[in-house]
Each structure stands twice: as structure tokens, then as C-alpha cells.
Amino acid sequence: MAEQPKPGQPRPIPPRRPLTLRDVSERSGVSEMTVSRVLRNRGDVSEPTRQKVLLAARDLGYVPNRIAGALASQRVNLVGVVIPSLSNQVFPEVLQGISDVLEESGLQTVIGVTRYSLAREEEVLYEMLSWRPSGIIVAGLEHSDASRAMLAAAGIPVVEIMDVNGTPVDSMVGISHHLAGRRMAQTILTAGYRRIGFLGTKMPDDHRARKRLEGFEAALCEAGLTVEARDFYDGGSALQKGREMTAALLQRHPDLDFIYCSNDMIGAGGLLHCLEQGIDVPGRIGLAGFNAIELIQGLPRRLATMDSCRREIGRRAAEIIAAGRAGQARSGQVIELEPAILPGDTIRRA
Amino acid sequence: MAEQPKPGQPRPIPPRRPLTLRDVSERSGVSEMTVSRVLRNRGDVSEPTRQKVLLAARDLGYVPNRIAGALASQRVNLVGVVIPSLSNQVFPEVLQGISDVLEESGLQTVIGVTRYSLAREEEVLYEMLSWRPSGIIVAGLEHSDASRAMLAAAGIPVVEIMDVNGTPVDSMVGISHHLAGRRMAQTILTAGYRRIGFLGTKMPDDHRARKRLEGFEAALCEAGLTVEARDFYDGGSALQKGREMTAALLQRHPDLDFIYCSNDMIGAGGLLHCLEQGIDVPGRIGLAGFNAIELIQGLPRRLATMDSCRREIGRRAAEIIAAGRAGQARSGQVIELEPAILPGDTIRRA
DNA sequence: CTGAAAGCGCTAACAT
DNA sequence: ATGTTAGCGCTTTCAG
DSSP: OTTSOOTTOOSOOOOSSOOOHHHHHHHHTSOHHHHHHHHHTOSOOOHHHHHHHHHHHHHHTOOOOHHHHHHHHTOOOEEEEEESOSTTSHHHHHHHHHHHHHHHTTOEEEEEEOTTOHHHHHHHHHHHHTTOOSEEEEEOSOOOHHHHHHHHHTOSOEEEEEEOSSOOSSEEEEEOHHHHHHHHHHHHHHTTOOSEEEEEEOOTTOHHHHHHHHHHHHHHHHTTOOEEEEEEEOSSOHHHHHHHHHHHHHHHOTTOOEEEESSHHHHHHHHHHHHHTTOOTTTTOEEEOSBOOGGGGGSSSOOBEEBOOHHHHHHHHHHHHHHHHTTOOOTTOEEEOOOOEEOTTSSOOO | OTTOOOTTSOOOOOOOOOOOHHHHHHHHTOOHHHHHHHHHTOSOOOHHHHHHHHHHHHHHTOOOOHHHHHHHHTOOOEEEEEESOSTTSHHHHHHHHHHHHHHHTTOEEEEEEOTTOHHHHHHHHHHHHTTOOSEEEEEOSOOOHHHHHHHHHTOSOEEEEEEOSSOOSSEEEEEOHHHHHHHHHHHHHHTTOOSEEEEEEOOTTOHHHHHHHHHHHHHHHHTTOOEEEEEEEOSSOHHHHHHHHHHHHHHHOTTOOEEEESSHHHHHHHHHHHHHTTOOTTTTOEEEOSBOOGGGGGSSSOOBEEBOOHHHHHHHHHHHHHHHHTTOOOTTOEEEOOOOEEOTTSSOOO
């Protein structure tokens, strides 16, 4: 009497124990094994049986238990993706490229975030590997020894992405940041700039930014020049910091004629500052960033930058994993993409 | 030496059976059960035995199999988080709040992205529930019937976030977007603006943006006013679109004195356009966005906006899940946060 | 086409 | 403090 559900509440009472194949089996009068076959579309099952099972499963609201399934079949449709951050716009774009491809292959992306810490990366990898994924994609080539050992021992495809300046555990897909820095330096020098400053982030573990700066300085050095002034920031809005740092840098070094920024947000801040101060860009001073983020499209002037091929990197990496899973042993691949310079309106035409 | 892999050629992954507890057991001479205890820090184990096990596990590079562990213990330290997008800056911030709290409780965040599609949300939820997570956090209150049924039947804590204008499956944490729109309208009216336009995104499934506009219009209506002109955009850089749409809107309706934007990026684009055109902001025209994203800190003028309490929402939602797991049945909670108005410099002082 | 039996690798619950 | 015994819910394998 009191147990009777009210007419207005046709929803099934949440079961105390999650449903199992057996429940569907009993409800449909079909053996567990055949139910399993129907639910996985595997093997031949007669149409009437099939319908009975599907109906019962839907009525009950059965959701299969992948934990049991994975244990029994020794197969998991998960691919781990390890990146430093989600707030950097750049990484969601890589992820997009990855999941575009993985989805087609029926693989599920699992994301892990390291906050640019190798120690945390190690934990995240351990956690991921404990779920026995079909593959791992990890940003960067710098890892702890333990992380590298884990990855090597996992016996699954591993793709390190975004950078090719180093030795991969298995495969790698990315650009040379050393070369990117070098190319930007050459472009700047060709345009006639000579007194060059740098603004970056205080991230000791952002190895890609570090490599860009190294390549940049190497190219300047070959031309007999150096980076005359540099500043690094830590935390806060990158756009705002770009403004402040540009102001501070130009105050200290009024004769700089170019500022190379480690990313587009800093560069955008610098650009806004200069325009507000009535400083002639790119005449009096030139600016460049890195990444070609979408934001720069809406700025008063198009910031010079470089395409970091994020989407493409994601896609190619995912293809390696998907192919590896399809039986084709595609390990040990090295794919280097070409980062194009987008000169925009903040570098003088040569 | 014939086995030596040529560079560039697919080198086969060393065939290896993943390590099991038994391997560690044999290597250390300790029973599987005790090894398991050591690795989980559970039960009393003598220090010498403990060390032997730890050493063996490390030597072998053993990574436990959580699939088996979860099946046996009927416990999974995973919490599913379902959000529409990762490129909207806003969602990574919610995620940050969530994982801050979950990490402390030893829970792992698993992210699913719906691309603002209810059909895809349903798939993502199904996929997640099949891993039997300890809880689910999902953005928004609008779901397919099947999704709602799944969530209700899962028998785990479910928290719907970011919105409180509706009926939750279980708990909800968010702000009233209806109220947010209304409050902004009141602020604008108090400041004396009367000819008001709106710019938004063409997202039929962004229910929160829709509710804000509804609340906004309701408040205008009560004051005997209406939104005189509106435009919606689709795809592309939001900042750039904000510029273009503002230009177009002001061209068509030169006598507008305020533009309310469905988000800060659009508003920022509008602001940049106005400043470039020498239009007096906030004198000639006022502007407002929504979300209080970090970006607006670096703009030439601080855009008026509203704090959407993202971090806090994430934290509170995660706390409900963590508490629910700790045995305290905290279901059916409703937490409404207060979205503060940040008037910035783009609304006249009353 | 369908079913019965035997695990997958681990842990809960008891022994000892 | 350590070992033994049963499964967890599913899939593989092999028989009907």
C-alpha cells in the first residue's frame, strides 16, 4: 500500500544493487551469454531473440559494466592524454584534434593534467596506466626516469607530442621549438630590427618555451647580437601581464626596437600597451608572439606569430594510436611538422 | 643482428604480458594477499616484509591493475564530469575547482565533452556510467529523458551545476541565470540607458545564455522597454565576431546607447571596436558582458560583467560528491550562489 | 544459433 | 602478521 508508486511518478525506483547481465537475462528469458552477444553486436543472434534482449535492457535501464568487460576481454577502449594545463587554450585545441580521430575509431579520450610538474605527471601516468589503456599521448619529451620506464614497460603505443627536440620513448609528433625560435629571429633580423628584448613566463618546466628562446638566442648570436633585456612573469592574467611587462621593459630599455614574447597573450598585452601609448607599431617597435591563437584575430592589429600546428599534431598522434590498435605496428614513428610564420602587422615589411 | 630495426621502420612492440600481483609475489617471496596489502597500505604488515614487497614492485615496474581491483572491491575512485566544451575558458575553471577538492579526497576526475549536444551528452553519460564512477557532475539542467533516467538509476551522487533554474535529478549547484540577466538589466536602467541592443551566440542548446536573455528582457519589459535590436553569431573568433557584430549593429541602429553581450569575449570585441572608432564608452554607449573572465583585466577599459562563480561552483559540487562517498548521504542538495555585478568602466555611474 | 564452464587480476572475509 | 578461499560481472572457448 505505502509501497505503491504514485501515478505522477512513473520513474523506476533506483536499484540498490546496480543491474547486471543476469537481470537482463532473467527479464528477457535469454541466457546471459546471448544477452552479452546482443549487447555487443557480436556473433549471430536470431532477430526475435535480439529484440527481446534489447527491449529488456532498455526497460530496465541496463548499463553494462565495462570494468568486468575489460577484465574478461583484456581490452580497454581508453586512450590517456596527458597535458600540462587546460587553461592554456592551446591544449584544448590539441585535444580536439585527438578526439576527432579517436572517436572515429571508437576510442575514448581520458585527460590528465600535470600543471607543468614532472612529479605530478608521474602520478597521472601511473594512475592512467593502472586502467590499462590502449595507448598514451603525452605532451613533451621531458619526463622523470620513472615515468619513462613506466611508459616503456606498458607495452602500448606511446606518442609524445608538441616537440621533436629530443628522444622519444616510442613515437613523437610535433614541431622543433628550437627551429621556431630561430626562424622568428631570422624574420626579425631580416626586417631590420636590432635591439631586441624578450618577455616570457617563469615556468622552469615549460621546456618548449625554453627551447624557443634558446633557438632565438642562437640565431641572434650568429648575427652578432644578443637579447638585450628580458623579463619573466608568474601567475595572473597573461594579457594584463603583457601590458605591464611591456611598459616596464620599455621604461628600463627605451631604445629596444623589438619585443619577442613567449606566447600570443603576452604579445597581445604588449600590443595594446603600445597602441594606447601611441607608440608606432611596427615602425618604432616590433612585436611577435607564438601559437597563433584565435584571439589575435580580434586585436586592433594582427600580432606577428607562428602556427604551432596544434590541431594537426593532435590528429597525427591519435592516428598513430588508432593504427597501432588496429594491429599495424606503427611504433617508433617520428613526425615533424612545419611551423609557419604569420607576419601579421607588427613586423615591418622588409 | 638481422633483428635490428631499421630507423623509420615500424619496430615491433616487445611482446610482454603485463605484470600481475603474482609476479611481485614470486619476486618478493611474499604471498599475493600480503603484496596487495602493502601496495594499498591496508592492514598491518611487518616493516621487513613491506620493504621486500616495495622493492620487488619497483624493480619490476609493477603497475596495479585497477580494472581487476575495482571489480573485486566494487569501488572506483573516479568521478565523471560532463561539460559542453573545453575551448570556452569557463569550463576549465569549473574543472579546476572540482579537481582541487576531489584530489584531496583521493578521487580522479574524468572529463566528458558534449559540444552542446544533448544526444552526445547521452552517449558520454552512458560511457561514463559503464565505468561505475563514484559520482557524476554534469553542466546544466537540460537533458534527454534517457539521460535523466540513467542518472537517476545509477544510484550514485549526481550534481548538476552552473544553473539553478530548473529541477535537478539529485543535487544542483549554480546561479540563477534568469536572475543574472534581470540584475544586469536593472543596473543598466538605473544608469540611465534606454535604447538597448543584445549580441549573443547562435547556440540553441546554450540554455544558460538563453535564460540570461530571458531574465534581461523580462526586467526591461517591466520598465516598459524592449531589446531594440539583437544579433547572434556562429563560429569563429569570439573577439573578432564581437567587433564585427558591434559594428554591424551600430550601423543598423545608430541610436542604441547600450549593448548587452552574452559573454565577455563578445563584449571585449565590442569595446575594442568602440574605442577604435572613438566612440565614447560609457558616455555615448555602454557595454556589458558575462562571466568575469580573466581576459578583461588586460583590456584598455574594464568591461562591465558579472561573476559566474565558476570556481566556487566546481568546489561545492565536488564537496557534495566527496561527502556522499564518505558515507554521509548528502543527496538532493540545492546550492544557489550569488552572481555579483562588476560594473567596471563601461557603464556610466548612476 | 545458443548455452555451460572457466577464468580475467584482484580484494573481502575469513582463517591461522 | 600472514595465508586461504571465494567470488566481482563479464567474455572466451568450446559443446551442443
